[in-house]
Amino acid sequence: MLSLVVILSALSFLQLGAAGPYNTFDGDGFPACNNVAQVYRPSTISEIQAIVKDASRKGTPVRASGNGHMWYDTMCSDDPNTIIIKTDAVNRISDLVLKDGVGSVVVEAGVTFPQVAEWLHERGASLGYTLVNWNITIAGAMAMGAHRSSLREHSQASSAALAFDIINGNGDLVHIDKDETSDTWLSATTSLGLLGVIARVKMEVLADFKVYANQITLNEAEVLNGDIYAQISPYVTANYWWWPGPKKFHLRTYGVVPITKSGNAFQNTFSVTELEGKLALGLLNGGQNASLPNFITEGIFYALWRTPNFHDKKTNLPLLSWPVHGYAYDVLIGGLYPDQKPEWEYNLRGKTLELAVPVTQANALLKRVRQLFDQAAKDGKPVTSTYRSGINIKFGKPYDSFLGQTTERVGNRTADWSKGAMMFDFPSFLPTTGDHHRYNEEWYGMLAKTLIDEFPVRPHWTKNTRDVFRQSLKNLDPDSLQRFAKVREQFDPKKTFRSVVGEILGVV
Template sequence: MMSFFSCKISCISPTTILVLTTFVMLLGIAVCSPPEDPIKCSNNRSDCTITNSYGAFPDRTTCRVAEVVYPASEDELIAAVAAATKNNRKVKVATRYSHSIPKLVCPDGEDGLLISTKNLNKIRKVDTMTGTMTVDSGVTLRQLINESAKAGLALPYAPYWWGLTIGGMMATAAHGSSLWGKGSAIHDHVVGLKMISPGHFEDGYVKVRTLNETDVDFDAAKVSLGVLGVISQVTFQVQPIFKRSITYTMKNDSDLGDQALTFGNQHEFADLTWYPSQRRVLYRTDDRVPLTTKGDALNDFTGFRPTLSSALAVIRSLEENQESRADAEGKCVAAILTTSLLRINAFGLTNNGIVFTGYPVVGYQNRLQSSGTCLDSLNDALITACPWDSRVKGEFFHQTTFTIGMSKVKAFIQDVQRLVSLEPKSFCGTEEYNGILMRYVKASTAYLGKEEDGIDFDMTYYRSKDPLAPRLFEDILEELEQMAMFKYGGLPHWGKNRNLAFEGVIKKYKNGGKFIRVKERFDPQGLFSSEWTNQVLGLKEGLSIVKEGCALEGLCICSQDSHCAPNKGYYCQPGRIYKDARVCSSRKEILT
């Protein structure tokens, strides 16, 4: 995930890059400045702003609210919702780190209320007889993993980053990778939840609903985008703790279209990391093994560790230099070194919690399923930080993530390979961020869950601090994005992506209409909705923000040159293989 270096060989030697990169990657410092609260207030808990964990929403606007409350109990949460409802006040729920890239957390206007779940962080009940755990919605994934392990239990599947909260994961359909059992989505392992929503006068202006698998509204509440109310508590079905065995193997990507269809059925926790410009793919063979299998491995993924802020600044400067010089060759050299060093260091896996001695890596589920040590740290005045911390000069990126149904996966992969054949160096920029992560996701009963079994393609790539500055190979990534969403009907990850990915998305869900009807019943005044969520749900127009340079940031699909950067030689052009795409291109031989 971390972009380790970005400069042409002529401006820094490969040896220097290698030394710098190795230093950054192996840095396992015990202290770090953990991410700050995304909510900032000028007057105690009033006159506030909120952002995502990367410091910038897709449209780069500042979200202002009048007040924030931090309920520490369900009674305080109920009181906050009741007061907001009585005063007809817009409300949004904020999580501990606010990781979602889109504006899910921003209410309309500047007089709205934020309810932070930061202090709703208790483990309420662990029942080893029934294999269930009930937790507050503000509990982090790390807490859930650790507390379940203490009871000899395990959540079977989870996202790879442990800084997410339970409520946040459910609202955005967060997931790991598996087609086995109920699949990898967190919400599909939930058997009960409590939702606090607006009520009528006779209800005391608040409605508390306790839902389980027998309730007709349960499948709406499991993935809610935060528009149904505040999730107070969640009950998970968990399993007895188990061990896993992990082995990474690099192969040629020539048969990836076929292999991707079968690999997920062969291995329970399988995933793939694709490096299209290198024409290679990393296969993660990952399965359960008996508890008696020797090993006490640990996952401490390199990109989630605390990193020296000074090193991050150098790396970002080198990346900016490459972009300004249109240095594709330098990016490709950097990408190869990055992926090679990650492989050498086993992506942060160790066999015993200290060193990596070879595959397979065997350990307990709670030590392997997720990581994020840059959160688990002391405050060191930003000498070190998580690589994407907006307080330092570090990573700043776009993230495009979508799920393609299994019936279309092979054709999509082949189309991407055709793009690579036309521009062999075009994906080196994504490979500096460790390529395209491919995770398996199963069809869900949730109204806004996955419609069919599929593969989630997750890619991270450079974003300029200047919204009017085009990226190197801007057109290729735009074509891939539009091809995935519109040619192949991809479903965007609710917690990631740029605006264009959500165009017409609600029509892709067969139960989208049912979800909207539940929303209208749970929150008839629309207090938990915003202009942005109404646009995403197809209730209002205006999701595309049409203005100068809008296509560069994914705020629109270009229809005229001014939506790109004509003063910098980027014009609105058809796609190369997906001719319906409209992309910002520097190809002079094609005329609009």
């Protein structure tokens, strides 16, 4: 009888399927891992521990995955024996404490931002500004050092963490309380999943609140030659969208309004109708082998982006003028609109490059990118932004973590990160026809190499190619990497948790 119970328990968290690629949000043809042996879907923390213990005993590589947002094949190692632990079914929320407007809550490995946002909203609480994309898990965002955009508030997701429970390489549950003087804590807050599976997070919460979103249009020269820190820092969160063809920027800013303020604004950048998806696909594919269609498409998207990409949450009617008002999560992140789907379900997929640079060098980097755009035009192969919302430029207040993007830690290439980081995020449409190359494909590789060689940039951990990670290694702090590697060795001496990124960094 006991054997039957054990077998049934094992089957309850086994997702059957043949070995092969493991895909995240982009689906088939866009693997996060090129070849894995099996995908498990446990429903409890103890089941995750059992899987890890078994894998550790067998020497099998393991990677945890929530609703991952991996753009390239860097999530796992290339060992085909790798197994995936899918955490989305381990999603309990508990232990809310809220007093005088501040408090904490405990979330399990697979809890997503919309899940906890709705749960907290029903109880008069909010996550504040440590929010990321609507479809990924909180634990995954913290592991990867994910962030929103702010020079005033700590917006790195892991900055809200008060404690972690991590399942280490032996399958043991290790509790870590916040201690910013501890190498263990500085490793856990951007662990890249290399310490183990983040089983639980205790995180800060605030009393529920509302915010406004406003947007203005700036000429390109106003940003490239302006005081970027002064333009951004007054707002609790803000970011630019750069449209290189029209030579314009959209500056979107956010701030707190009274909870009694009317408005139920709700957004999602990725949400499109079937008609919109088909039209966009046709426009974007038209620019694969010619430059002019890309500039025409960018002009259309630029015009559309001038009006709010917000609906009223209660009526689903579009909001047509700025500013808009609503609850913090709904305005800052939102979710899918009813009867719409994510853009990637209509083959609107992209490649991307995201690099962090000190705010003190933001103007110089953007001017260098403009020079590269201009040089491409002089060479007869002009390129521009070919995606839904231009080039996204975000910001980050310094937050100390060995592998964080906004940390003040410096290595061989010294720089002043004390004012924070600017994240240069350049997504570009990936054609669905022909050889799938973008127009002037070589230019994108040259852009990455130029910025990495000329600026002390740091890479985003889920939005860059293997080549970008290799090239960026010279810009990372050797002391931070060595100290992280020592902590990782304590958590996972058998190297059960592996990834291409960890191997390139030399910490696995």
